[in-house]
Amino acid sequence: MDDQSRMLQTLAGVNLAGHSVQGGMALPPPPHGHEGADGDGRKQDIGDILHQIMTITDQSLDEAQAKKHALNCHRMKPALFSVLCEIKEKTGLSIRGAQEEDPPDPQLMRLDNMLLAEGVSGPEKGGGSAAAAAAAAASGGSSDNSIEHSDYRAKLTQIRQIYHTELEKYEQACNEFTTHVMNLLREQSRTRPISPKEIERMVGIIHRKFSSIQMQLKQSTCEAVMILRSRFLDARRKRRNFSKQATEILNEYFYSHLSNPYPSEEAKEELAKKCSITVSQSLVKVPKGKGNRGSALQQTSVSNWFGNKRIRYKKNIGKFQEEANLYAAKTAVTAAHAVAAAVQNNQTNSPTTPNSGSSGSFNLPNSGDMFMNMQSLNGDSYQGSQVGANVQSQVDTLRHVINQTGGYSDGLGGNSLYSPHNLNANGGWQDATTPSSVTSPTEGPGSVHSDTSN
């Protein structure tokens, strides 16, 4: 048995009735009911020490200092001190109980996740931010939107910097304060029982206090990012009309594929490229799991455009007549050339040879318009021959011209030249592989007109 244990046993046997030790706790009963041979002498020693401790506050500062020094040098001091520490630790543990090890704050976790997702916290470059990724995708282009994105990135970086600076400040302050308190406690531990666990607990309390400040910082950073996001990236707020050129390209495609205005994925991508539709025009859209996120988003814009166009065209065909005629006339010459070339090609070469396309318009694979019976166009013997997809797009346009020259004018100022003969009775587009015949006067736009007046 070592010296300290013996001391403990001895000390525990001392009658401390009437004295409180550090918060009114009495010493526990002796673990063993025997005393050493020199028990009386030690009792006397400890009694002295305790008496001095209890009366130290009644004395003057000088006296107290002197006594303190004497106590520190007392041969029983280490043993008594360790016992007091042990008692204090025991009481401390019973008081703390359940409040130890509180679970991670879900709100803090949310904030952390959000900051990580927005690219504010986490690695310096290429943060997981959807917005940042989209912005990065857009930076490749030379459109005016890249300016916006660089502005957005600059602001995000600013927020990031402020966040990290503040975080660093807090951490530094926390560390400084912790060190200060620890030093203070260590200093005090010479005169009063402060266990390492207690110091640890104090550090924990300090950290908790500082983490609540950190949470506030995180919260306000999140708010700042949200505001920035909504200001810069909300597509509805920042809606921009497509450029005139882009609208023309889309309209050209639409009216030249009026029999089936549903561009394939490839066609959409091609159109997006041709139109230089910027990513910011649909930044808030959820990615569709494509490799090239920017491209998918651009296609979404194209899809939106076609969706809107189809439905608005269908709703008010009369309104779009003029536009349709315009695009029909615009591409008529090209279409005529294309068809002529196709016919010639077909007559001189193998009947199955598709036109390789000097059409000038869209030459997109699998655009939905596969084949067409040419007899319905000009009534000649060009039956059974199949024209390539690009030719089909011209054929639709050419049909307009034929209609125009055919003169189905019904006295409505030429507005009924281009009728949506591929629209179903219920409003849907017919299958492109079974195009209806050239507009007949009986199924002119008038009937649809009354149907879809808005």
Added chain:
DNA sequence: AGGTATGATTGGTA
């Protein structure tokens, strides 16, 4: 300022 045009979003459907 008010009306219209237009790109995007949302909810429902096949």
Added chain:
DNA sequence: TACCAATCATACCT
């Protein structure tokens, strides 16, 4: 999942 229809929100025009 693509599409439709309705709707929203902003841009643009008068």
